[in-house]
Amino acid sequence: MANVTFKGNPMTLIGKEVKVGDTAPDFTVLNQGLEPVTLADYDGKVKIISVIPSIDTGVCSQQTRKFNEDASGLENTAILTISVDLPFAQKKWCAAEGLPNVITLSDHRDLSFGEAYGVVMKELRLLARSVFVVDSTNKVVHAEYVGEGTNHPDYDTAIAKAKEAK
Template sequence: MATITLKGNQIHTSGDLPKVGEKAPDFTLTGTDLSTKSLSDFAGSKVVLNIFPSVDTGTCAKSVRTFNKEVSNLENTKVLCISRDLPFALGRFCGAEGLENVISLSDYKDGSFGKAYNLNFIDGPLEALNSRCIVVLDENGVIKHTEQVSETVDEPNYKAAIEAL
């Protein structure tokens, strides 16, 4: 279990992120077009998993915008923005913002992504949502970098994620 904070108040996740050097756990998520996506759909590409509680918060929205900008010049790289928001909300946000360099995916059906990566909140006001994390994968799905953001309202370390690619 990881202990992090939300506006200074202690909260917990279901475990620790998978370790650098390990193969990333597979997942099944829902795209904004309601299609099913899994990790194998992105095989052969470098992947940034930008994971957050809800795109309807300022910090989460900013992370999607920032990665959209940062990844636009990177070759063979996909940024997957993952939350438990409904696919419709994710699609509406990216459409309204004109964001075309990220792929929004939802863990709304059963939260299995959050469970597989040990990052769902198990207590506090955001219980059952995904915590703010970054996981960077190489072309073979091996984890190169992870970050569990220690204060939920803070942004991730974008520079470290991009450098890990």
């Protein structure tokens, strides 16, 4: 299991660690309209799954903006930002940031995504900062569990892997 800290404190991650070569686990999260969304909703697309602890914090906000700015031109690619924030808070953030087309998904209801990808921080009931790139056949081609939750992920590698994916 990945070793993750948050503000220097060790975190216990719940779920199974996802590795490159794995078939991406399915999940059910909620979109801003409170409708269920699953991995199958993005079948046939490359998926950049950007996982953040909370959208309304500095690094999380920057991460969401960076992936959506730098990867938005990639063909046949969906950029998904997943956190346990309520869908209402995600929608409010998108409006305030002027990013109405960003796909934010909430795992607050039952931690389906977090447990399937091994990113639930037990001590905080937040998702650990991480990035997964999943190809159009749902194979994981990149998995990064950021060691310290207040640090940024490796944007360049994730975007490069998404560009290589088919």
